Amino acid sequence: MHPDTPTPEPGSGPPERPLPGYGGWHGWSTRRLVVLAFSLMASNLAAQVLVFQLTDNLFAAAGAGAALTILFAAAATQSRGAPPQAAFDLSRLPAAEHVLCVAMALGSLLPTSLLAGLSSRLHPPGPEWIAMYNSHLPDSVAGIALAAVAVVVAAPLAEEMVFRGLVYRLGRRAWGPWPAAVVSALVFGLVHGEPWYLFGLLALGLLLAAVYELTGSLWSSVIVHAVHNAVALALLVAQGGLVAEEPPPTLLDWTGAAASLAAVVGIVALLRRRAAARRA
Numbered sequence: 060m061h062p063d064t065p066t067p068e069p070g071s072g073p074p075e076r077p078l079p080g081y082g083g084w085h086g087w088s089t090r091r092l093v094v095l096a097f098s099l100m101a102s103n104l105a106a107q108v109l110v111f112q113l114t115d116n117l118f119a120a121a122g123a124g125a126a127l128t129i130l131f132a133a134a135a136t137q138s139r140g141a142p143p144q145a146a147f148d149l150s151r152l153p154a155a156e157h158v159l160c161v162a163m164a165l166g167s168l169l170p171t172s173l174l175a176g177l178s179s180r181l182h183p184p185g186p187e188w189i190a191m192y193n194s195h196l197p198d199s200v201a202g203i204a205l206a207a208v209a210v211v212v213a214a215p216l217a218e219e220m221v222f223r224g225l226v227y228r229l230g231r232r233a234w235g236p237w238p239a240a241v242v243s244a245l246v247f248g249l250v251h252g253e254p255w256y257l258f259g260l261l262a263l264g265l266l267l268a269a270v271y272e273l274t275g276s277l278w279s280s281v282i283v284h285a286v287h288n289a290v291a292l293a294l295l296v297a298q299g300g301l302v303a304e305e306p307p308p309t310l311l312d313w314t315g316a317a318a319s320l321a322a323v324v325g326i327v328a329l330l331r332r333r334a335a336a337r338r339a
């Protein structure tokens with residue numbers, strides 16, 4: 060039995076879903092898995108740069124990078140005779156946990172937005188970057204559909220396979236859950252290359268690691284990530300893009316963030332109880 064998989068009590072049978080372990084990566088050394096993680100990130104970036112140069116479409120580039128990451132990761136697992144579902148803990152989630160993950164994503168939006176706003180006030184994005192980003196926002200049905208496929212479907216799956224499916228699990232095996240959550244969140248935030256959103260990205264990365272740890276299925280963090288991206292994209296399109304200076308948060312914003320954070324804490328408690336029941 061793998062050391063990351065909890066040992067069941069005699070006669071109790073295995074848990075429904077084990078804690079995040081190495082799954083289908085049996086026989087892979089830590090060094091080889093680290094090389095794979097960096098290779099996936101590098102290939103994603105290279106594909107984005109190439110497709111952006113060819114199409115001048117930011118969302119086509121993001122979708123191409125994510126698609127290549129998913130294909131590369133699946134090919135790597137198949138080369139070892141392990142299906143991607145096992146290698147990346149893509150086990151099925153109960154319907155109740157789907158609902159809890161969506162609720163957690165919605166509850167995290169205001170707190171992470173306030174943290175992202177704090178980052179942008181400390182390190183504001185340049186006007187050139189804002190103008191470039193706004194010029195690539197979709198303004199047609201086809202463009203919005205492409206953006207949704209890229210940032211709501213492909214990117215969450217690709218990024219979760221790398222940052223939680225590999226980086227977090229490697230860190231968890233070496234240092235335990237909390238240090239691994241911090242390291243994976245740092246890598247997640249820094250790789251995005253947007254220091255003006257760094258605090259929000261770090262908070263989201265920690266939340267994604269927590270929900271994966273509590274459910275034992277990478278689909279949980281994919282769902283939270285996808286819902287978060289979907290709402291962010293919808294708001295950006297609705298308001299016509301980014302603004303040069305975010306308004307300071309009001310008392311109502313802070314009150315809403317506190318209530319949202321309390322809801323997230325309550326959902327985490329529910330997921331912990333469900334995880335404990337599975338291991339009982």
